[in-house]
Amino acid sequence: MPGTTLPLSRLTSVPTPSLSSISTSLKPVTYRSLTVFGRRQHLSGSGSNLKNHGTDQEVSAMFDMGAETMALPLEEKMKFEQGDGGRSFGYKKAGANAVDATGILLDAIEFINVSKDDALAFPNVVHRTYPAPTTAAIPTAVAPFIRKSLEVNNTILRIFNDRLGLPDGTLERLHSDNEYSGSESRVIKAPPMPEKNLADKATLGAHTDFGSLSFLHNRLGGLQVMPPDHTEWFYVKPLPGHAICNVGDALSVFSGGILQSNIHRVVPPPGAQAEHERWSLVFFTRPGNSTILRALTEGSPLIADAVRKHPERNFETNSTAEEWFARRVKYQRINNRQGPETWAASRGTEHTPTVA
Numbered sequence: 001m002p003g004t005t006l007p008l009s010r011l012t013s014v015p016t017p018s019l020s021s022i023s024t025s026l027k028p029v030t031y032r033s034l035t036v037f038g039r040r041q042h043l044s045g046s047g048s049n050l051k052n053h054g055t056d057q058e059v060s061a062m063f064d065m066g067a068e069t070m071a072l073p074l075e076e077k078m079k080f081e082q083g084d085g086g087r088s089f090g091y092k093k094a095g096a097n098a099v100d101a102t103g104i105l106l107d108a109i110e111f112i113n114v115s116k117d118d119a120l121a122f123p124n125v126v127h128r129t130y131p132a133p134t135t136a137a138i139p140t141a142v143a144p145f146i147r148k149s150l151e152v153n154n155t156i157l158r159i160f161n162d163r164l165g166l167p168d169g170t171l172e173r174l175h176s177d178n179e180y181s182g183s184e185s186r187v188i189k190a191p192p193m194p195e196k197n198l199a200d201k202a203t204l205g206a207h208t209d210f211g212s213l214s215f216l217h218n219r220l221g222g223l224q225v226m227p228p229d230h231t232e233w234f235y236v237k238p239l240p241g242h243a244i245c246n247v248g249d250a251l252s253v254f255s256g257g258i259l260q261s262n263i264h265r266v267v268p269p270p271g272a273q274a275e276h277e278r279w280s281l282v283f284f285t286r287p288g289n290s291t292i293l294r295a296l297t298e299g300s301p302l303i304a305d306a307v308r309k310h311p312e313r314n315f316e317t318n319s320t321a322e323e324w325f326a327r328r329v330k331y332q333r334i335n336n337r338q339g340p341e342t343w344a345a346s347r348g349t350e351h352t353p354t355v356a
Contacts, residue, residue, distance in 0.1 A: 055148040061141035066187030068133035086326030089115040097332040099205030101343040108203035116183035149283035153213040165300040179288035182325040190278040193268035208261035208348045209248035211286030216244040222269040249348040256295035256306040289322035
């Protein structure tokens with residue numbers, strides 16, 4: 001079965017770009033799984049470490065908010081639970097999601113998601129309300145973090161837009177703040193898992209990200225990626241002051257597969273780290289709800305050529321971003337499970353859909 005984890009000794013360090021260098025450089029910059037600039041073969045990965053992103057203060061404030069929220073009694077947190085209808089905003093308890101097609105293993109993480117729309121409209125409510133510590137931190141922590149994350153992700157979208165040969169502003173218009181979307185912040189807590197027999201057990205199942213770009217901050221190890229054309233898991237080492245940027249399903253589809261989304265999962269942190277709680281923070285940039293997920297062939301000869309060379313792949317999803325997102329959220333929920341087909345319905349652009 002695919003999914004062998006490579007030992008840490010197999011991991012090598014990779015160049016790390018600053019946001020300013022990404023913004024101005026015209027030369028290809030190669031990472032383990034992503035070259036930001038170049039032609040198709042250089043744009044086939046999905047993520048890199050990013051430094052000088054300017055969000056350290058906001059990140060710390062978000063972790064403080066997450067700790068206060070997670071410390072609430074479960075009964076109180078469950079008043080703000082996501083539910084099983086495909087909505088992501090709100091609280092998710094540990095064990096609410098399956099981690100593979102068997103439905104036997106359940107996830108071990110809890111998290112709180114705050115909609116970008118709610119945060120930027122505060123104190124008005126767009127989608128829902130949140131636990132008291134989360135609500136109190138929206139103006140001081142959540143909204144500032146979301147604004148900074150949008151600046152970073154929009155910068156990267158502009159770079160991809162240029163390198164894909166799209167008309168100026170195409171990708172940004174698909175992610176306009178003038179339309180509601182599934183964009184959200186998430187603070188995640190995983191419990192200590194020091195037992196050696198759990199070392200390779202996923203606490204968050206293998207998946208691609210649902211949207212366009214993910215801006216991720218980890219405090220401990222445990223994140224693993226399986227790049228396209230691989231069947232082995234690679235650890236991603238957290239670096240102080242760095243963030244990880246991942247490409248998601250929407251950009252993969254928009255680019256006709258030129259940009260691909262790595263499958264990734266979370267396992268207990270290696271070694272002594274497994275004795276500690278694992279905290280992470282992410283902002284997901286997702287297209288406007290009404291945006292149709294399809295390859296942008298009309299605007300880019302490069303994308304049109306990529307689609308033409310891969311007739312076996314379907315880049316006409318006939319799905320809006322909202323529908324794609326809700327489907328993936330809904331069918332990971334264990335309460336919605338009917339069989340392996342439920343897990344299959346939760347899949348996105350994974351190159352190995354059944355990997356665990």
